[in-house]
Amino acid sequence: xxxxxxxxxxxxxxxxxxxxxxxxxxxxxxxxxxxxxxxxxxxxxxxxxxxxxxxxxxxxxxxxxxxxxxxxxxxxxxxxxxxxxxxxxxxxxxxxxxxxxxxxxxxxxxxxxxxxxxxxxxxxxxxxxxxxxxxxxxxxxxxxxxxxxxxxxxxxxxxxxxxxxxxxxxxxxxxxxxxxxxxxxxxxxxxxxxxxxxxxxxxxxxxxxxxxxxxxxxxxxxxxxxxxxxxxxxxxxxxxxxxxxxxxxxxxxxxxxxxxxxxxxxxxxxxxxxxxxxxxxxxxxxxxxxxxxxxxxxxxxxxxxxxxxxxxxxxxxxxxxxxxxxxxxxxxxxxxxxxxxxxxxxxxxxxxxxxxxxxxxxxxxxxxxxxxxxxxxxxxxxxxxxxxxxxxxxxxxxxxxxxxxxxxxxxxxxxxxxxxxxxxxxxxxxxxxxxxxxxxxxxxxxxxxxxxxxxxxxxxxxxxxxxxxxxxxxxxxxxxxxxxxxxxxxxxxxxxxxxxxxxxxxxxxxxxxxxxxxxxxxxxxxxxxxxxxxxxxxxxxxxxxxxxxxxxxxxxxxxxxxxxxxxxxxxxxxxxxxxxxxxxxxxxxxxxxxxxxxxxxx
Numbered sequence: 001x002x003x004x005x006x007x008x009x010x011x012x013x014x015x016x017x018x019x020x021x022x023x024x025x026x027x028x029x030x031x032x033x034x035x036x037x038x039x040x041x042x043x044x045x046x047x048x049x050x051x052x053x054x055x056x057x058x059x060x061x062x063x064x065x066x067x068x069x070x071x072x073x074x075x076x077x078x079x080x081x082x083x084x085x086x087x088x089x090x091x092x093x094x095x096x097x098x099x100x101x102x103x104x105x106x107x108x109x110x111x112x113x114x115x116x117x118x119x120x121x122x123x124x125x126x127x128x129x130x131x132x133x134x135x136x137x138x139x140x141x142x143x144x145x146x147x148x149x150x151x152x153x154x155x156x157x158x159x160x161x162x163x164x165x166x167x168x169x170x171x172x173x174x175x176x177x178x179x180x181x182x183x184x185x186x187x188x189x190x191x192x193x194x195x196x197x198x199x200x201x202x203x204x205x206x207x208x209x210x211x212x213x214x215x216x217x218x219x220x221x222x223x224x225x226x227x228x229x230x231x232x233x234x235x236x237x238x239x240x241x242x243x244x245x246x247x248x249x250x251x252x253x254x255x256x257x258x259x260x261x262x263x264x265x266x267x268x269x270x271x272x273x274x275x276x277x278x279x280x281x282x283x284x285x286x287x288x289x290x291x292x293x294x295x296x297x298x299x300x301x302x303x304x305x306x307x308x309x310x311x312x313x314x315x316x317x318x319x320x321x322x323x324x325x326x327x328x329x330x331x332x333x334x335x336x337x338x339x340x341x342x343x344x345x346x347x348x349x350x351x352x353x354x355x356x357x358x359x360x361x362x363x364x365x366x367x368x369x370x371x372x373x374x375x376x377x378x379x380x381x382x383x384x385x386x387x388x389x390x391x392x393x394x395x396x397x398x399x400x401x402x403x404x405x406x407x408x409x410x411x412x413x414x415x416x417x418x419x420x421x422x423x424x425x426x427x428x429x430x431x432x433x434x435x436x437x438x439x440x441x442x443x444x445x446x447x448x449x450x451x452x453x454x455x456x457x458x459x460x461x462x463x464x465x466x467x468x469x470x471x472x473x474x475x476x477x478x479x480x481x482x483x484x485x486x487x488x489x490x491x492x493x494x495x496x497x498x499x500x501x502x503x504x505x506x507x508x509x510x511x512x513x514x515x516x517x518x519x520x521x522x523x524x525x526x527x528x529x530x531x532x533x534x535x536x537x538x539x540x541x542x543x544x545x546x547x548x549x550x551x552x553x554x555x556x557x558x559x560x561x562x563x564x565x566x567x568x569x570x571x572x573x574x575x576x577x578x579x580x581x582x583x584x585x586x587x588x589x590x591x592x593x594x595x596x597x598x599x600x601x602x
């Protein structure tokens with residue numbers, strides 16, 4: 001369902017806009033030289049979606065009909081907002097204006113906002129505001145918006161952001177139409193969006209004719225690519241959605257007798273415009289027939305996209321892979337009944353084109369692979385430590401494991417790397433409570449049963465023994481803060497406080513280093529005991545070994561205490577020197593400097 005509560009269309013959406021009569025047409029109506037081409041609204045059933053041609057009594061039904069009193073805002077809500085919402089989902093969407101020259105296509109698309117006021121802004125400036133406003137509300141994505149601007153003039157595709165560049169080529173192999181080498185600008189605000197748009201608009205070719213003072217002499221397409229990456233995707237595992245919006249201002253069909261263009265370059269321009277519009281009509285007719293025949297026979301149908309640059313450029317906008325809206329523009333006077341009938345027929349056929357749009361999602365493989373490699377490296381490091389610890393703590397169990405499942409295919413490193421790694425694992429997470437200060441590593445026991453092939457993806461997984469390590473780590477900062485010898489006396493002079501801070505920092509560093517060495521020695525003792533037990537040493541020998549270990553630990557503790565006392569003595573000396581310097585500075589400020597001890601002031 002759409003936002004308005006209507007079922008989502010599975011075809012191209014077509015809207016009709018009837019231009020209000022100009023002064024010349026009002027004069028024709030008054031003198032009855034010409035008459036209104038459409039039947040009056042009061043005599044038309046369902047006038048919001050239906051029109052009736054007065055002379056032929058033929059009726060056409062569209063998704064929406066806007067008469068002369070309709071505003072730009074109303075048209076934008078109906079034609080552009082549903083397409084924009086599809087773009088934010090990752091679809092390709094297009095809004096194009098189609099009709100006879102002089103019926104208001106360019107006014108509908110851009111409205112010439114700098115000269116006509118905010119209320120007359122067309123679809124392009126309103127899209128710019130809507131895109132940035134909509135993305136600013138969505139905090140779940142990081143978006144980048146890139147725009148490019150092209151013109152088809154004399155059947156040549158030109159980059160309006162770089163008009164001196166060679167003709168732009170179209171890549172026919174991609175799912176969405178791509179233009180290799182096209183200039184693409186990233187924009188960060190509606191103002192920069194419109195500034196670039198109007199700069200490119202200056203390079204469009206226009207000419208004065210009898211039907212329009214600013215007749216477009218080529219088709220223009222503004223292409224907006226919206227890349228939306230999930231904001232919480234730090235590891236690159238989620239896809240980036242790429243929405244594409246194409247805003248097309250088509251040049252209008254021309255009759256030489258009405259426009260006054262008969263010779264020269266202007267006539268050549270009209271010839272190319274009419275030929276490309278004829279090719280566009282052929283494509284729409286073929287797509288409509290293809291949808292009908294596919295439903296009946298299921299066979300593919302040839303679509304003549306290659307007949308013109310215009311149809312190749314709009315292939316993804318018309319070919320059923322885009323959610324597109326066509327705005328038909330017609331004049332109110334029956335003098336142009338031939339052109340109006342052609343426009344209405346084009347829109348009626350376009351409504352028969354079915355849509356099967358696809359969301360475009362892209363992944364960043366480089367970023368994803370980098371994160372996977374980092375995770376794999378971390379897992380391998382942990383596995384090395386566990387295998388080494390298992391081999392040292394339970395040699396008999398490790399031998400049984402190797403005999404049954406083979407040697408683990410990991411490089412366990414040397415003895416020093418292993419010891420450092422164990423200490424690093426034990427002290428990697430700072431503890432905040434007695435319960436949190438215990439680091440545990442637990443694996444399934446040797447006798448446990450291996451997981452079944454079905455549970456492990458079809459590959460037998462070897463069981464791993466249980467080993468539990470408990471390393472209680474001291475809270476260095478808390479112990480030092482509780483020591484009255486390591487406090488900073490806030491009532492002391494600044495020089496003394498600075499000495500106390502420096503020595504306290506030195507004490508914390510030395511205390512942390514001593515604790516790490518003590519823990520390393522304790523782990524070494526545990527390893528020695530396990531190796532002695534595995535070698536079959538008697539309990540009496542193990543008891544003596546434990547006693548020697550305890551004496552070694554006690555000796556290291558006593559050395560640490562003596563080192564601390566020596567540091568505190570040095571601290572006291574520097575505190576006394578700092579206090580003396582502070583007193584001398586105070587005396588000099590109070591009595592002035594003295595030339596010698598006990599002398600008079602200078």
